[in-house]
Amino acid sequence: MPKETFHNLPDGKKQTLMDALQKEFSQAPLFQASISNIIKRANIPRGSFYQYFVDKEDAYFYMLNQMLHEVRERFLGMLEKSDGDLFDAMVTFYQTMTEEDENFHFFKNSLLNMNHKIEKTMSKIFENEQSSEQCARLHASIDKSKLKIEKDEELYYVMKIISAVTFHNLIDRFSKNLSNEQALAQYCKQIDMLKIGLVRD
Amino acid sequence: MPKETFHNLPDGKKQTLMDALQKEFSQAPLFQASISNIIKRANIPRGSFYQYFVDKEDAYFYMLNQMLHEVRERFLGMLEKSDGDLFDAMVTFYQTMTEEDENFHFFKNSLLNMNHKIEKTMSKIFENEQSSEQCARLHASIDKSKLKIEKDEELYYVMKIISAVTFHNLIDRFSKNLSNEQALAQYCKQIDMLKIGLVRD
DNA sequence: ATTATAAGTGACAGGTTGTCATAGGTCAAC
């Protein structure tokens, strides 16, 4: 987490710094991004950076969390719009993630170089930890009657499966540079298979 | 790929170097491993390393591929032993990957810091690219009559789904330090859900 | 004005990487 000092910063300076972070992390994945670049861009001295953040990771995860908050809201919105149909919402979600908005390159880099810490953070979009309070809203928005689950706990596994497959498809889309149409078709195919199951009755 | 010079090395020296690589990459993930450490361990001068490999990545992927070759053989063996039942074989495979053999830490590091390039390489275990010749043996070993697929092409998606879920479970197992029993139970649960499908009929 | 507390700063030590000029070995041919 950023240090107190960062939060005390006047809005202008804070924004400049955020922009610098955003640019650097859009250009290179976490492990390749450099603090030197960031401070050059933000035009702050080296010492100041360490006044605000513990290190590169700290800054990165701050950014990432900020962005994910929006994404999560968007996802919950989709879920409500699709009357609690998890699969429909996921497909819509998948599509928005492949659209080239201002955060496209940031997410692309993050997905292509996703270690377990990044993934854990990203999974918050579908907040899902067993016994988390935060996930109440998610649980409330999903129409469970459509799902083949008996206990609430099983929803946890459903979410795990779906998010695993979704992230993998996004990564595939980016690493192979598939067209949006191709990638979407593949994703939908897989979602369908998840729905009906993989073994013959 | 390692340079010619590496292959020309006398076996003893080659082995020493491989051991040094293996140790370094077991101790730290690719992005944190250092060439300086490797050459210290292997007791070779800096210039020599670059005589053998293009860079750290080159050395890493050489190692990884070597190891994966064995793993793949093991997996195909399991598949045959379980009479072509893909799901049974996967569960056995999952278990062997969580056993603490000599390569345990190497794979743990790789899984916890798996970018798309590492993942692509690892997926070779379940070699599966559409229109690849290499995957003939895999296709031959799987009893497709047990699967809900119509065209051969659909097997591609089945494998994608299963490997996505499997890798995610392995990562979960390692990052949360679950016990083998706990982790296996969760994995089997998810495999079952994949088999029968996620939506109510 | 004085003092305490917070923030800003850049030179620096210690580490890393990839390169390159130089030195050393091997082997076939003359």
Add this chain to the structure above:
DNA sequence: GTTGACCTATGACAACCTGTCACTTATAAT
């Protein structure tokens, strides 16, 4: 056995990067 072609070995080096720290400057409160 000398020559030259070719491959390999070597470590000093430039260029970079990170995290720290002693020091300066600002702000606020008494």
